[in-house]
Amino acid sequence: MRKITLQDVAEAAGVSVATASWSINDNEKHRIPANTRNRVRKIAESLGYQPNALGKGLVQGTSDLIGFVTDDVATMPFAGQIIKGAQDEAWRSGKLLLIIDTGGKESVENKALTMMAEQQVQGIIYSTWYHRPVESLKLQSERPAVLVNCFDMHDLYPAIVPDEVQGGRTATELLVKAGHRRIAFVNTTSPSPARTGRLEGYKQVLEEAGISRDSSLIMYAKPDQEGGFNVTESLVESGATAVFCHNDRVAMGIYDGLKQKGLSIPDDISVVGFDDQSVISAHLHPALTTVGLPHYDLGVLGIRKLLKICNDKSDEQKVGTTRVKCPPVIRDSIKRLQF
Amino acid sequence: MRKITLQDVAEAAGVSVATASWSINDNEKHRIPANTRNRVRKIAESLGYQPNALGKGLVQGTSDLIGFVTDDVATMPFAGQIIKGAQDEAWRSGKLLLIIDTGGKESVENKALTMMAEQQVQGIIYSTWYHRPVESLKLQSERPAVLVNCFDMHDLYPAIVPDEVQGGRTATELLVKAGHRRIAFVNTTSPSPARTGRLEGYKQVLEEAGISRDSSLIMYAKPDQEGGFNVTESLVESGATAVFCHNDRVAMGIYDGLKQKGLSIPDDISVVGFDDQSVISAHLHPALTTVGLPHYDLGVLGIRKLLKICNDKSDEQKVGTTRVKCPPVIRDSIKRLQF
Numbered sequence: 006m007r008k009i010t011l012q013d014v015a016e017a018a019g020v021s022v023a024t025a026s027w028s029i030n031d032n033e034k035h036r037i038p039a040n041t042r043n044r045v046r047k048i049a050e051s052l053g054y055q056p057n058a059l060g061k062g063l064v065q066g067t068s069d070l071i072g073f074v075t076d077d078v079a080t081m082p083f084a085g086q087i088i089k090g091a092q093d094e095a096w097r098s099g100k101l102l103l104i105i106d107t108g109g110k111e112s113v114e115n116k117a118l119t120m121m122a123e124q125q126v127q128g129i130i131y132s133t134w135y136h137r138p139v140e141s142l143k144l145q146s147e148r149p150a151v152l153v154n155c156f157d158m159h160d161l162y163p164a165i166v167p168d169e170v171q172g173g174r175t176a177t178e179l180l181v182k183a184g185h186r187r188i189a190f191v192n193t194t195s196p197s198p199a200r201t202g203r204l205e206g207y208k209q210v211l212e213e214a215g216i217s218r219d220s221s222l223i224m225y226a227k228p229d230q231e232g233g234f235n236v237t238e239s240l241v242e243s244g245a246t247a248v249f250c251h252n253d254r255v256a257m258g259i260y261d262g263l264k265q266k267g268l269s270i271p272d273d274i275s276v277v278g279f280d281d282q283s284v285i286s287a288h289l290h291p292a293l294t295t296v297g298l299p300h301y302d303l304g305v306l307g308i309r310k311l312l313k314i315c316n317d318k319s320d321e322q323k324v325g326t327t328r329v330k331c332p333p334v335i336r337d338s339i340k341r342l343q344f
Numbered sequence: 345m346r347k348i349t350l351q352d353v354a355e356a357a358g359v360s361v362a363t364a365s366w367s368i369n370d371n372e373k374h375r376i377p378a379n380t381r382n383r384v385r386k387i388a389e390s391l392g393y394q395p396n397a398l399g400k401g402l403v404q405g406t407s408d409l410i411g412f413v414t415d416d417v418a419t420m421p422f423a424g425q426i427i428k429g430a431q432d433e434a435w436r437s438g439k440l441l442l443i444i445d446t447g448g449k450e451s452v453e454n455k456a457l458t459m460m461a462e463q464q465v466q467g468i469i470y471s472t473w474y475h476r477p478v479e480s481l482k483l484q485s486e487r488p489a490v491l492v493n494c495f496d497m498h499d500l501y502p503a504i505v506p507d508e509v510q511g512g513r514t515a516t517e518l519l520v521k522a523g524h525r526r527i528a529f530v531n532t533t534s535p536s537p538a539r540t541g542r543l544e545g546y547k548q549v550l551e552e553a554g555i556s557r558d559s560s561l562i563m564y565a566k567p568d569q570e571g572g573f574n575v576t577e578s579l580v581e582s583g584a585t586a587v588f589c590h591n592d593r594v595a596m597g598i599y600d601g602l603k604q605k606g607l608s609i610p611d612d613i614s615v616v617g618f619d620d621q622s623v624i625s626a627h628l629h630p631a632l633t634t635v636g637l638p639h640y641d642l643g644v645l646g647i648r649k650l651l652k653i654c655n656d657k658s659d660e661q662k663v664g665t666t667r668v669k670c671p672p673v674i675r676d677s678i679k680r681l682q683f
Contacts, residue, residue, distance in 0.1 A: 082421030
């Protein structure tokens with residue numbers, strides 16, 4: 006069985022191939038009279054003609070594709086839920102995500118952006134696996150773009166990012182509300198919005214609770230298990246009854262360090278993590294109370310913002326930062342102190 | 345500045361739009377004389393004409409896209425390296441991966457496959473986040489397809505999968521070579537090629553080493569940390585000096601269970617994992633010796649196979665299963681026994 010082409014439809018309808026194409030694929034520049042359009046469409050249907058998405062894209066100047074360019078989200082075991090959220094939301098609008106993971110290589114990224122322009126994507130989501138500033142000048146093109154889990158220093162594009170200050174507040178509040186007053190914070194040695202924001206949130210909550218500042222309670226560690234393990238000594242010496250860890254990996258290292266010293270969680274010390282990297286946090290002994298990153302929501306909101314810009318050509322949508330709430334995830338690593 | 349169109353190029357060159365298109369986009373059916381083709385291309389370049397990938401796809405009947413359809417590889421924190429390998433290999437051939445993660449929903453999958461056909465993908469990689477059989481009848485189309493990390497019961501498409509039997513052999517050999525003879529195997533309760541294959545490998549190696557079979561050493565656990573934790577009692581009672589765990593998560597649970605009993609790894613019991621889920625395995629105390637899943641290689645080999653089928657229209661490439669080696673990853677959780 007031969008495939009039905011646009012030419013077959015045109016011949017059967019007695020019109021030119023161009024008229025057949027413009028009848029089947031809506032086109033703003035070439036309006037075809039309604040009766041011709043309907044006749045061509047009926048003939049196309051009766052012949053079993055399958056419209057070709059490439060042809061439709063050519064005529065309309067865009068495709069049903071949204072480009073999703075990322076450094077490592079698709080391949081790193083961390084922020085995949087950003088893609089999940091973006092994909093679910095794109096599907097709801099009948100759009101397809103064209104995902105390209107560049108491994109952070111600039112040459113690959115440039116080629117990816119060129120290819121996406123060639124594929125006539127409606128717009129671009131640019132996303133990173135951890136929250137950080139990016140140089141987004143390179144995105145400059147006719148198509149709209151939204152940054153997800155990252156932001157541009159010069160506010161060139163709208164950005165959807167986690168609310169790190171609120172996240173730091175939430176983690177600290179969990180401990181203050183359980184009656185702790187000597188609360189350590191193991192922050193990361195790597196400069197990042199997470200480092201600055203979570204520290205700010207921690208300080209705000211302690212101040213609001215009338216707990217005087219003690220800089221010996223703020224420690225720095227490499228943001229992984231070894232970092233947490235190595236900071237355990239200082240943590241124990243500080244006399245803290247609770248610790249807020251920069252992330253779940255640090256908390257996992259602190260668990261190992263404390264257990265090796267014969268200390269028990271949460272009886273001897275309460276622990277709160279960050280990230281809700283659940284392959285770790287849900288399965289520690291005891292299960293780790295932590296603060297989640299809103300990866301899924303970041304993806305959903307990124308697509309919503311992008312489609313809003315596509316539909317509303319005014320400029321007001323095209324800048325600004327949306328901060329998304331980091332939710333508490335309550336498990337078993339906080340002890341409630343008696344008053 | 346107005347965008348240069350194909351029509352502008354055609355007018356400047358004094359040829360029809362069709363001739364301009366066929367000159368710029370190679371087309372087997374419509375051969376344009378070399379001197380015309382070169383002249384049109386030079387004019388296009390001097391005008392700054394940007395070829396449109398959709399147009400190219402329409403003329404050639406395919407695009408530079410390869411469809412990558414998966415249940416959850418892009419969004420689950422486990423097998424993302426399959427995408428990494430596939431993407432790296434696709435890039436090397438100038439191809440772009442159109443990745444769609446369906447969350448395992450059949451309706452989404454059907455729509456994804458339809459949209460990919462509309463986008464004129466050259467072929468399809470169908471991949472799953474863990475090694476399992478799939479119903480691949482639905483893939484049936486004119487385009488070639490390769491299954492990665494999964495296989496069809498009826499061998500409808502070529503499949504690239506991990507070699508589970510060899511992986512089970514490798515894990516067991518690590519322990520036998522370190523002098524262990526009483527080796528437990530904590531297998532998963534979930535039926536899968538991994539369960540069957542790794543058990544087969546374990547049995548083969550024990551038999552070859554002349555170690556008599558003891559069924560009390562084969563245990564079953566849910567394939568996560570809780571499963572491992574809960575099986576620790578039976579493991580200790582079995583008198584094993586070493587244990588091969590179905591995966592790293594089970595090993596992590598056994599670590600917690602053994603430590604809680606005051607036992608030490610590897611001095612009291614040696615542990616080998618599987619998967620090399622490195623956020624866990626590299627960071628346990630002691631770091632876990634394990635067997636890796638060849639996710640990156642599965643992705644690379646999947647694309648190679650697919651492109652081979654695209655280029656070589658004979659049927660011989662179109663079936664068969666390729667089993668890829670699972671490599672040992674040596675860390676610190678095996679004790680060498682004295683003879």
